[in-house]
Amino acid sequence: MGTLIQLEQVTKVYGRGHAAVNALDRIDLTIERGEFVAVMGHSGSGKSTCMNILGCLDTPSSGTYRFGGVDVGALSRDQRALLRRHYLGFVFQGFNLLNRTSAIENVELPLIYRGIPIRRRREQAAAALAAVGLSGWEQHTPGELSGGQQQRVAIARAIVTDPDVLLADEPTGNLDTARSREIMSLITRFNQERGLTVIMVTHEADMAAYARRRVDFLDGRIVTAAEGPGAMAKGPQKAPTT
Amino acid sequence: MIWETYLLAQRAIRRNALRSTLTVLGIVIGVAAVITMVTLGSGATAQVTSDIAKLGSNMLQVRVGQGFHRGGGARGAATPFRMADVQAIEQQIHGLQGVAPVSSSGMQAIYGNANWSTTITGSNADFLVVRDWPMARGRIFTESEMRAGQAVCVLGATVQRRLFGDEDPLGATIRLGKIAFRVIGVLGAKGQSSFGTDQDDFVLIPLRTLQRRVAGNTNVGSIMVSAMDGVPTEAVQTDIERLLRERRNIAAAQEDDFHVRDMKEIIDTLTGTTRVLTALLGAVAAVSLLVGGIGIMNIMLVSVTERTREIGTRLAIGALERQVLLQFLVEAVVLACFGGVIGIALGLGAAALAAHLLAIPFIFNPGIVSAAFLFSALVGVVFGYFPARQAARLDPIEALRYE
Numbered sequence: 001m002g003t004l005i006q007l008e009q010v011t012k013v014y015g016r017g018h019a020a021v022n023a024l025d026r027i028d029l030t031i032e033r034g035e036f037v038a039v040m041g042h043s044g045s046g047k048s049t050c051m052n053i054l055g056c057l058d059t060p061s062s063g064t065y066r067f068g069g070v071d072v073g074a075l076s077r078d079q080r081a082l083l084r085r086h087y088l089g090f091v092f093q094g095f096n097l098l099n100r101t102s103a104i105e106n107v108e109l110p111l112i113y114r115g116i117p118i119r120r121r122r123e124q125a126a127a128a129l130a131a132v133g134l135s136g137w138e139q140h141t142p143g144e145l146s147g148g149q150q151q152r153v154a155i156a157r158a159i160v161t162d163p164d165v166l167l168a169d170e171p172t173g174n175l176d177t178a179r180s181r182e183i184m185s186l187i188t189r190f191n192q193e194r195g196l197t198v199i200m201v202t203h204e205a206d207m208a209a210y211a212r213r214r215v216d217f218l219d220g221r222i223v224t225a226a227e228g229p230g231a232m233a234k235g236p237q238k239a240p241t242t
Numbered sequence: 243m244i245w246e247t248y249l250l251a252q253r254a255i256r257r258n259a260l261r262s263t264l265t266v267l268g269i270v271i272g273v274a275a276v277i278t279m280v281t282l283g284s285g286a287t288a289q290v291t292s293d294i295a296k297l298g299s300n301m302l303q304v305r306v307g308q309g310f311h312r313g314g315g316a317r318g319a320a321t322p323f324r325m326a327d328v329q330a331i332e333q334q335i336h337g338l339q340g341v342a343p344v345s346s347s348g349m350q351a352i353y354g355n356a357n358w359s360t361t362i363t364g365s366n367a368d369f370l371v372v373r374d375w376p377m378a379r380g381r382i383f384t385e386s387e388m389r390a391g392q393a394v395c396v397l398g399a400t401v402q403r404r405l406f407g408d409e410d411p412l413g414a415t416i417r418l419g420k421i422a423f424r425v426i427g428v429l430g431a432k433g434q435s436s437f438g439t440d441q442d443d444f445v446l447i448p449l450r451t452l453q454r455r456v457a458g459n460t461n462v463g464s465i466m467v468s469a470m471d472g473v474p475t476e477a478v479q480t481d482i483e484r485l486l487r488e489r490r491n492i493a494a495a496q497e498d499d500f501h502v503r504d505m506k507e508i509i510d511t512l513t514g515t516t517r518v519l520t521a522l523l524g525a526v527a528a529v530s531l532l533v534g535g536i537g538i539m540n541i542m543l544v545s546v547t548e549r550t551r552e553i554g555t556r557l558a559i560g561a562l563e564r565q566v567l568l569q570f571l572v573e574a575v576v577l578a579c580f581g582g583v584i585g586i587a588l589g590l591g592a593a594a595l596a597a598h599l600l601a602i603p604f605i606f607n608p609g610i611v612s613a614a615f616l617f618s619a620l621v622g623v624v625f626g627y628f629p630a631r632q633a634a635r636l637d638p639i640e641a642l643r644y645e
């Protein structure tokens with residue numbers, strides 16, 4: 001399959017002087033193509049920071065990040081945008097759907113930037129919504145959808161471009177257990193059927209159990225990198241969501 | 243991509259319909275003002291031009307003194323024309339339809355109890371030819387009446403109405419000042435000139451009579467000349483200039499102390515005033531466009547702040563900096579153009595109404611309409627650029643976290 005993501009001694013410092021915070025402290029992490037990785041850890045342990053770097057939204061203060069062999073730190077702002085556009089799909093911590101914009105138009109958004117003509121865009125967006133079980137909800141705006149439905153629209157938007165990697169920051173954070181299960185089986189299906197590489201932040205061991213590998217963060221460092229579903233039988237305590 | 247961006251902008255604008263409308267009000271008013279002013283201005287100009295053309299486009303006026311473009315300087319000092327000059331023009335200039343010497347004087351006209359203050363114009367029968375003026379009743383003076391300087395007069399329509407009302411004026415005797423005149427004719431009515439003066443408010447008498455009995459001299463105030471059809475007025479003008487320079491002994495190096503004006507020059511002078519006024523009002527309108535532009539900038543900055551998360555999302559999903567820039571720029575331009583279109587419609591409507599009320603022609607000027615449209619688009623670009631750049635430069639992470 002080959003290595004897709006490689007972090008070497010990655011450090012991220014916020015602020016300077018006395019106020020400086022080492023959000024990430026010399027992280028090493030390698031992720032292969034097609035993996036399903038759960039990222040866990042206390043609130044403030046650096047998970048989102050790490051996801052931002054993996055998602056090429058941010059660059060490390062020091063250390064190197066290679067995506068598909070390319071040194072992301074050496075890329076320009078626009079080059080990173082193109083990399084995100086063509087290889088990455090995001091499910092943000094707070095959905096970040098566009099208000100007063102229909103579900104299908106939200107899902108179409110990444111296709112617009114890929115320059116796909118409207119007809120095909122509509123079809124692909126409708127297919128993505130169908131894949132997350134939202135056929136018939138195309139014209140509803142986020143305000144008219146439940147939390148779970150919004151989350152599924154966000155997932156549809158992330159996978160509509162058929163990306164190489166899905167980065168999901170607490171995709172089930174606001175959902176009840178039944179809805180969370182639905183979302184997780186959806187993501188698992190994409191991982192298995194399409195070979196989508198999934199990196200998912202979660203606070204819940206139940207959800208992490210869907211992943212094939214688990215990475216634990218503690219104060220900006222990776223403490224375990226466990227393999228297999230059995231490894232997370234005793235996860236860390238559930239931390240409150242920020 | 244541009245079309246997509248346009249649709250996107252349109253949707254963003256419609257999402258805040260009320261606010262968008264208020265935002266573009268400045269532009270609407272500015273554009274409407276420009277369109278109204280310019281349309282009315284060109285209507286007024288056309289009106290003046292056509293009025294003067296009605297005087298006869300083949301008419302020339304010869305006056306003592308210098309042209310009023312040059313300040314009219316030494317008019318009082320220059321020798322006035324005499325009848326000999328008029329005769330010289332009649333005899334030596336070819337291609338003329340008529341030559342009418344004109345002198346005027348303000349005077350009181352009295353008939354019975356009726357009393358009207360008017361102008362007395364001394365001229366000859368050619369006056370009617372040169373001014374293309376029909377007689378309503380009666381006749382114009384004869385050759386012998388003119389030569390003898392008899393006390394006969396032809397009434398302008400207004401004077402006739404004021405003094406006689408429904409009574410028949412022909413053969414009646416009126417007094418102009420202290421002198422009694424016999425009415426031999428009435429002129430047809432021409433109505434108001436474009437400068438608002440009543441053209442029919444005068445009494446026409448033989449020039450000789452005016453010179454002898456009223457002015458007490460042999461001066462001729464000005465000479466009106468009309469060229470025959472097909473004879474260029476420029477040629478007539480240079481001929482007259484040459485003749486008069488000779489007669490008045492003006493040395494080659496000296497400037498003329500008289501002036502021949504053709505109608506084009508008169509039109510230019512009069513429309514010049516309208517044009518200055520139009521330009522002035524246009525400048526005021528441009529200021530209101532500027533204010534409109536600042537309004538757009540303000541609202542676009544608010545919009546960028548409000549939509550920070552949206553911008554963050556777009557950037558994260560793979561929008562390039564310049565695509566976000568373009569999105570907000572297009573939004574500002576669409577907004578401004580929308581204001582421009584409303585302003586154009588409003589301005590044309592107001593101009594049509596005002597033209598109707600002022601009884602001047604409504605002239606649709608496609609040049610100014612497209613200029614106004616382009617200008618509002620430009621306002622959108624200029625004032626939308628800063629907020630758009632603000633949006634494009636946002637840090638996606640910061641923008642996504644923005645509450």
Ligand SMILES: Nc1ncnc2c1ncn2[C@@H]1O[C@H](COP(=O)(O)OP(=O)(O)OP(=O)(O)O)[C@@H](O)[C@H]1O
Nearest residue numbers: 014021023042043044045046047048049050241242
């Ligand atoms: N933009 C920033 N400026 C300053 N400090 C920051 C910034 N972003 C994150 N931090 C700090 O970096 C540390 C790691 O934050 P991060 O968001 O990665 O935590 P997290 O693991 O995602 O927590 P949570 O589970 O609550 O989402 C925290 O101490 C946080 O205060």
Ligand SMILES: [Mg+2]
Nearest residue numbers: 047048049093
């Ligand atoms: Mg987080």
